[in-house]
Amino acid sequence: MSKTGPKTEAGLAAISASAKELDHTAWTSNPDAVEAIQVAKRLRNTKHGLYASVPIICKAEACPYSHSCPLVEMEKAPYGEKCPIEIAAIEDLFERYAEHFEIDLENRKASDTIDLMIVKDLVDADIGLLRCDNKMAWDADYIVNNTVGMSEDGEPITRQELHPLTDYKEKLINRKNKSYQLLNSTRKDKEGQKLTIKQDPSVQAAEMVKVNQDMEKNKQSEHEAKKAYYKKMNMKMPEEDDIIDVEPIDYNEEE
Template identity: 70%
Template sequence: MGKRGPKTEAGLAAVSQAAKQWDHSAWTRNPKAVEAIEIARRLRKTKHGLYASVPIICKGQGCPYAHSCPLVEMDKAPYGEKCPIEIAALEDLFHRYCEHFGIDPDNPKPSDTVDLMMIKDLVDADIALLRCDNKMAWDADYIIHNTVGMTEEGERITKQELHPLTEYKEKLIARKNKTFQLLNSTRKDKEGMKLTVTHDPSERAAEMLKVLQDMKEIEATEEERKQKYLDRSSSMMKETVTKDTIEVEPIDYSEEE
């Protein structure tokens, strides 16, 4: 099987053909520039196209994170290429977030666009946190001594402060938490929209009619029970009056005289 991709001969031919179908005159009329725009479009539409500019370029021993890079230690760092450590972390985080939020990374729906943009923000923050951790792995001490002045003898006056990376990490974590909240709120909004759409007016009317009928049946049953109770109470009162009545003969006072 031959090589595939936008940079191969077949890919470039496909790009050239596709370029004819798009009007890039608003940007440029240079054929090479138009072709480059099409290549950029194809790259952007790939699964990880949005993250193409996130990984740093490997500088080998000159990398600011070289002291904590296992590839530099193994002499496997690809100088001049994008950082494999960050690419691996990026792909892993992207797939984990997609799985968590129920998004198919290989076949995303148009309705997933906002979620994917927010996931990118999460991944960006995670990569930045990874860089902070790699930097702190070498610096180690969270307390630094900042020079705030000089004495008359020329000696430095220092002040102990937290490492700037600690504050930066706090901002990144706050940014992640805010993005999580936005993701949850947008998904709740989507669910609310689905509920609104899925309720058909006729079904809703039928449900309300059934509720009214049920209420009438309940009222009729209660009225019947009430009437039975009143009838039974009246009957019991009559029986009580009959039992408590004492029959006596009238006194004839004429006989006593």
């Protein structure tokens, strides 16, 4: 079975064929660059294409998070490649968020674009939190001594403060909360647009009959109340023909 994909011979041939139908002169006239643009577009349209630039590049022992990296400990860190730990986290989080917010990844629609972009922001924030946790796992102490000045003797003046990562984590959490709110609001808007009232015709007819019956009952009750009032006042209840309609006087009308 032959391999397929944007980097295979068949894939590149397909890209070159489709590239001829598109106008890339606004970007470049170099055929190789046009082909590269098509490859990039295909990569971006994959399930996790939006996250291609998120993972850091593995530097093995030179990575700032190497002290808490299990792959470095197992001597399986792929130097120069995208970080497998972050890739695994991205894929897991993305699919979990998509499932939670009922985004069909196999049949994505144009209407899912906003949701997917907000989910990306959530995943970005989660990866940032993961990096903070990995860094703090090594630094450990949440209190740091920051130099705020120098004494007359040239000695540094320090002040104990919270680790800068604690402030950064708080910002990431706030960013996640805002993204949650945005995602929920967009979904409520969609539901509002899709709202339709479906009712069985027989049920609707029965409700109309009930409304008419209620109106008749109200009229009857009003009539009985009038009769009781006139009887109590020892007055004759006027007939309908005895009631004279009078138009209100318009005092603004010129004589």
